[in-house]
Amino acid sequence: MLGSSDPQNARPASLDAIDLSMLAELERNGRLTNAALAARVGIAESTCTQRLRSLRDRGVIRGFRADIDPAALGLTLQALITVRLGTHGREQIRGFEQRVRSLPSVLTAFHVAGADDYLLHVAVESAAALRELVLEHLTTHPHVRHVETQLVFEVLEGSGMVPREPVHPPHV
Structure with missing residues (x-):
């Protein structure tokens, strides 16, 4: 199964730029409404709904939960x-x-x-x-x-799994 939590059977999911943008927005705020997510990514709400369902079905999005202190x-x-x-x-x-x-x-x-x-x-x-x-x-x-x-002593949050900005190679 794609996106399986079993590392022996896991294969990278095929993700395009829109999928990655959606994931980056959800990683920042998992409570975004479908309308807000669609607006931030620049797609129709119906497209956003379909893409979210696909990301869940493929196991890319494993779930949503509260981050409790x-x-x-x-x-x-x-x-x-x-x-x-x-x-x-x-x-x-x-x-x-x-x-x-x-x-x-x-x-x-x-x-x-x-x-x-x-x-x-x-x-x-x-x-x-x-x-x-x-x-x-x-x-x-x-x-x-x-x-x-x-x-x-302190828990420091990392940058997350999804790149937030396109990474450009340095100009030489």
Whole structure:
């Protein structure tokens, strides 16, 4: 399936300049109405509706969601936690991933290559809650061999996935 979240089966979607413009606008503001999006991109509303449906159907747009400030929910402490497993069988990996998905403090989990196996971005209400998360929910997992925690001082937003302006090569 095009746009699949399975990296082994994913193929780049065929996107034209209008698709990219639509994606850039939605990346900035996912709450744009169809009329506003069509006006910003310079296409008819009916065309915009069809293109949006196509982008969703192809898996390019995976969904829309609110970007909630963890601090607004009392989760004022964020951390990155690296996890190294002792064994790497399918069942052990599935078991660990199932535990991680069930923890309400985990914002994002990445299965990574390198010395560590997972990188977890978590948000908790206090240092005590972070300690409990690590000691009671991660290090107690039977296949976890090593855990390292780094506090997040600030989260900086990147530029996003869609280029905002055409990139022109420098003139020599």
